[in-house]
Amino acid sequence: MGYVKDELMYNYSGYYDPTAGIALRNISRVQPSGYVAWAGQPIYICPAKPVQNDRDIAHLEECCRFALKQGAQPLAPLLFYAGIVDITDPDQQRMVLSWTRAWIRHASEIWIFDGEPPASMKSELVRSVRKGKTIRYFGKDSNGDYTMIRKIGGINPHRERTATEGKGK
Numbered sequence: 001m002g003y004v005k006d007e008l009m010y011n012y013s014g015y016y017d018p019t020a021g022i023a024l025r026n027i028s029r030v031q032p033s034g035y036v037a038w039a040g041q042p043i044y045i046c047p048a049k050p051v052q053n054d055r056d057i058a059h060l061e062e063c064c065r066f067a068l069k070q071g072a073q074p075l076a077p078l079l080f081y082a083g084i085v086d087i088t089d090p091d092q093q094r095m096v097l098s099w100t101r102a103w104i105r106h107a108s109e110i111w112i113f114d115g116e117p118p119a120s121m122k123s124e125l126v127r128s129v130r131k132g133k134t135i136r137y138f139g140k141d142s143n144g145d146y147t148m149i150r151k152i153g154g155i156n157p158h159r160e161r162t163a164t165e166g167k168g169k
Contacts, residue, residue: 008020008021008024008025009021040071040072040073041072041073041107041108041109042072042073042075042106042107042108043067043072043073043074043075043107043108043109043110043111044075044076044100044103044104044107044109044110044111045060045063045064045067045074045075045076045111045113046110046111046112046113046117046121047059047060047063047078047112047113047114048112048113048114048115048116048117048118049115049118050087050118051078051079051082051087052082052087052088056082057079057082059113059114060076060078060079061079063076063111063113063138063146064076064079066113066138066146067111072109072111075103075106075107077096077099077100077103078096078100081096081099093120097120097121100121100124101124104124104128107133108133108134109133109134109135109136110125110128110133110134110135110136111135111136111137111138112135112136112137112138113138113139113146114138114139114140115139128153129152129153132153133153134151134152134153135151135152135153136148136150136151136152137149137150137151137152
């Protein structure tokens with residue numbers, strides 16, 4: 001393997017210029033205005049109640065559309081499983097719950113819509129918070145649009161710092 005030259009550390013004339021190279025790298029770290037941490041990230045969509053009929057499926061589809069408008073990639077395995085598995089059967093419910101745990105592990109955040117999650121999901125949500133995942137709760141406002149009600153857990157490295165944070169002593 002040959003030596004790979006770091007192109008950013010050299011100026012237009014080909015001379016080594018680490019100051020400009022470091023500045024160019026830092027520019028790529030600055031987030032544009034309107035940046036959201038979940039943009040393009042897989043988000044697990046968790047409805048407040050189990051998906052058992054067509055109305056619940058329509059509600060879950062609405063939640064996914066909201067996530068898409070926010071720039072996220074919604075993961076809603078219940079939309080898929082509801083068509084092929086009998087959710088009312090306890091054995092199949094346990095099977096679906098184990099599958100959903102695998103989907104949650106791949107998601108960067110968990111979004112819960114319209115209330116508290118089902119009791120069967122609580123232990124998985126606690127485990128996710130311990131691992132540093134963010135859980136966001138959404139509800140409808142007076143206009144019928146979803147708004148974030150609260151946020152639990154997670155570490156957002158892109159949050160803006162106040163004027164006093166980050167300064168040396």
